[in-house]
Amino acid sequence: MGQKVQRVEDDRLVRGAGRYVDDVAPDALHAAVLRSPHAHARIISIDVDAVLDVEGVHAVWTYEDLEGAMAEPLPLLIPHPTLTHGRTQYALAKDEVNHVGEAIAFVVADDRYVAEDALARIVVDYEPLPAVVGIESARSGDRLVHDDVPGNVAASMEQSNGDAPAAIAGAPHRLSLDLHIERSACMPMEGRGVVARWDPDQGRLQVWSSTQTSTGVRAAVAAKLGLDLGQVDVITPDVGGGFGVKIVHPWPEELLVPLAAQRLGRPVKFTEDRREHFISAAHERSQVHHVEVGFDDDGRVLGLDVRFWHDHGAYTPYGLIVPIITSTQLLGPYKPGAYRVRFDSLYTNTVIVTPYRGAGRPQGCFVMERTMDAIAAELGKDRADVRAANFIQPDEFPYEHGLIFQDGRDLTYDSGDYPAMLDKIKELVDWDGFESFRAAKAAEGKRVGLGLACYVEGTGVGPYEGAHINIETSGKVKVATGLTSQGQGHQTAFAQIVADELGVRFENVEITTGDTRRMPYAVGTFASRAAVMSGSAIHLAAKRTKEKALRIAAEALEADIDDLEIVDGVVSVKGTDTSIPLGTVAVLSNPLRYAFDEASKAATQFSVGDPGKPPVAEDDEPGLEGKDFYSPPRSTFASGMHAVIVETDAETAEIRILKYAVVHDCGHLINPMIVEGQIHGGVAQGVGGALYERMAYDESGQLLNASFMDFLMPYVTEVPTSIEIDHLETPSPLNPLGIKGAGEAGVIPGSAAIAAAIEDAERAVLPGFGITAMPISPSELFALRAAHTPRDAQESK
C-alpha cells in the first residue's frame, strides 16, 4: 500500500498482447445490425426476402422473430419514484424508431463483410415523423418523442434544504445565470462487443462481453433467454476502456448474440464499429441550467436555487442517475445557507444518455464554479477567497446536506479538508504570483488567464462487492473479485492490498476480475468504486485467509498464533528460524486420501491430524481460502481542485493550455502512480470536453460528426504536456483501508476551470466578457469576442 508500483498489466497491453472480446472464438459467425437512418419514424414494413438467398447468411431477424421476454422492452435498470414516464427500447425496434442508429434487424453471417452486404439488401418502409432534437425543442413539447409522454418529460424531480427562494430574496446581493454544457461521449478505444457459445451437451451458455458488469449481463441474459442463472457464464476479458458506457446492459446485441448462438448452435460474435458506437451506444452531458443565487458581502451563498433540463435521449434504461448526481454533487465543497434544485429529464430523438465518466458532475461543477466566479466578479473579490468563504470546514464532518444521493442514501460527506486543499492548489499554480505573470505576458502582447474549480465526488457506491482468495499448495495466491477491469490496473492495485495484508510476494498474487464462474456475486465497475468496494472486500478476505493460515501454522509449528508473522509467503515464529511456507500450510489445510506429489504426502491420512477427531473440524472447511464481502452504509466523498492557466491568441482565438495543476484527495493511496495515471487520463478527457468534443446533431436528428475525423478527441498534442499533481490524504472512516475512489475525478472540473481561465484571459481586454456554455472552440471564442460590446460589460457589472 502506498507504493508507486509499476502496473504489471501494461507490458502485455502496450505490446498488443491483450486479449479482448474480438480475440475470442475466431471461428465464430459474425453479426451485424441494421440501424435506423431516421431520428423518428414509424416502421411500415420490413422486407428481408432479398437477404435469404445471400450465400453465407445464417439468420436474419426482425422484431417479429423475437418471442417471450425477448419481445418485451429492455429492462429499466434503475427505477426511481419520480421516473413516472420511463421508457426503454426493444432489442429490435417494434413499429417505431426513436433515434438514428436504433436497432431494427439482425443478421448473422459467415463474416462481417457478408453480414454488412446482407444489411444493404433489407428494405424498410418508413413513415418519417418530426424529430425532437435538443433541449429547447424537447421543452417546447410541440413535438413528442413518445406519443404517451406529454411534454417529453420522463421525470421531474425536486429536492431542497431550507427555503432557498426566501433566502435569495432576503440576500444583500443576487445574481442569475444561464449555463449550458454540450453532449459528448465515452468513446473507449474498444467499442461494445459480445461473443456467445452454446454448449448443447451441457446445456450451458458462455458469453464474453466487453462490459463493466459481468454479473449484470449474466442476470439479464438468463432472464431474457429463459435460462437458469446457473446455465449462464459471463466472462469479461481485457476491456479496451469503458468510461461508463459499458455499465449499460443488456445492449440489444448482448441478448441477440447469445440467442443466435443458442438457435444456430454455432458461436456468434458482434464487434461494434466506430460509427455504430457513435449512433447506437450512449452519450452524456447535455444540460441547460438556470441559477438564482443570493449572497452576502463576503460572497457567502445564502440561497441557491437551480433549475435544469437534462437531455435524456430517446430512452431511460439507466434511470435518473446522471441528473440526480448533477443535482446533488453540484454543491461541491460548499454549504449554501439554503438550496433548492429542480430538474426535468427530457426525451429527445437522439442516442440514449447514460453515465460517462464524471456522470453529471462536470455539469454540476460547471454550474457551481461559474456561480462562484460570478459572485467574485460582482463583489470585486478574489475568486479563491469567495470559495473559501463557502467551504465546509474540516471539523464539520460528517457533513449532512439534507439531500438524498444517487444511491438512495443521505448525501453525507464522510471526510475532507477543503481549506488545506485550497492552500495547496494556490501554491501549486502560484495563484498569488499570477498577476505579475499576466503583466509580463501582456508586455509580449499575449493574453493569459487563470481558472480554478473545486469539486467533491461521491465514490464507492454500494450495494457491495466480494472477494475470494485461495492459496494453492505452490504458495501462489489466487484472488477473484467479481467486478470487471477496463484498464484501471486492478491486477496491480489489488495485488498490493493482498501482498500487504497476507505477507506474500506481490508477484505471487494473481487477480481475476469479471468472471462469473469465479465470483458470481458482484455489481460492477463504475462510480469510482472498484478500489473502495473490491479493494475493501479483498482486504477483508485476505484477513480471513491470514487468520486461517496462522491457525493451521500455529498447530503445525506448535506455537502461539500471536508469536507468528508472515513475510514473503513464509509463516515463522517471530525472532526464530522456525517456519513453514504458506504453500505447505495450504497442503495441511486440505486433508487428503490420495497423494499426488511429494509435498501432498504430508496431508494424507497417515501423516496428519488427530485420529480421534474428524479430519475437517465441524466449524471448518478444507482449503486455505478466505472469502468476504464489503457493503458500506453510504458513498465516500473524494474531492479535488484544478487550476489552469491558458493563453488565448489575440489574433486567431486559439486556446492554449500553459499550465494545469491538480490537487486530489482520495484518502489513503494504494498506488500513487495509478492514481496519477487516472488523473492524467481524466484531465485529458476534461480538456476534450472543454475545448473539442461535441455531438453535432442537425435539426433532423442526424449526427453530422459520427467519426473520429469530425468528433474531436484531443490527441496527445492537445493535452497539457505536464500536469502538476499534489495529493492530500484524508482517510475515509467508512472502509478498512481509508480509501476513496479516484477513477472519475480528473474529468470533473475540466470545463469549469478552463472556462474560468478563458474568461479571465479575455476580461483583461474585454471587461465583462463571459463564458456561459462549454465546450468552446476558437471559432466560438472569435464569435463571442465579436459579439461582446461595452454594453455587455455594463450589464454584467
Add this chain to the structure above:
Amino acid sequence: MKPAPFDYVRPGSLEEALQALAGHPEAKVLAGGQSLVPLLSMRLAAPALLVDINDLPGLDHVRADADGVRIGALARHAAVLADPDVARVQPLVPLALADVAHATIRNRGTTVGSLVHADAAAEMPMVLRLLEGSIDVAGPGGRRTIPAAELYVGPLESSLHHDEIAVEAFFPALPAGSGVAFEEIARRHGDYAMCGVAAVVAVEGDRVVSARAGYLSVSDIPVVVDLTEALDGSVQPAALAAAADAALAQLDPETDIHATADYRAHLARVLTARVVTAAHDHAREEQR
C-alpha cells in the same frame, strides 16, 4: 465498416495497370490508400475494381535538381519530407508536408495520391498550384503533362481521365531572391486545417517585386491569389491589410461544424499577413 465487394488486381507493370483501368469504368487506383480505404470501409465509395499500383517499378523516386523536385507516384509523404535536397530546392514542400495529417499517415500516404485526390482542404494541391507545378499522367494514348492550373476543376475533382494514372509530380525550384512560408490553423494537430495559407514572395532589396499566396479550406478548389499589386512593394501593416482584402475577394469560405465562414475569413486575413511577412523575411535571408 466493411467495404462492399470489389475486385482487386496488383499489376506488375504500368501497361497492365492501364489496361486494367481501361477495362473497368468503375475502377479506382489504390496507392497509399489513406483517403480511399476509409471511403471504402464507410461504403461511401464502392468501386468494382481496385488497381493496386504498389508493385509498379520505378515510381517511388524523389529527385531534386536545379529545375525543381520530381516525386514519383509511389513516394510516400514521409520520404519526401525527409529528403534534404527537396528542402533545399523547394523549401515550401516540406513546410507544408509537415502539416499533412500524422506521421503514421505520412508513412503510407503518397504525395501524388494526395495531389490527384484534389481535396481543397489538403496542403499539397494548394502548394502545387501556388508553385505552378504540374503532374505527369500516363494513359492509353501515352503520357501528358497537366499544369496545376488545369488540374483542379471542382471539389474532389481533378482533370485526370478515368483511364489515366498520375505517375509523377513536379514542383519547380524556388527562384533566387524568393522566399516562402506556410501556416495553417487546425482544430487539432494534424487535422484538416480550418484555414491554411502559403506564400511565395520575391524581393529586390527590401522591396516586394512579386507576391502570391495559396489558400486551403476556404474555397472548394485550391485558390491562388496574386498579391503583388495590393502590397505595392511593401509588407507594412496597411499593405498587408490591402493584400488580405484582395485575397478575401477571391475566397468563398463556408461554415461547417468546426468553424464559421466568418472565422475562416478572419483566419485567412490573419494568416495572409503572417505568411507574406514570413516569406518576405525568408527572401531577405536568401539574399544574404
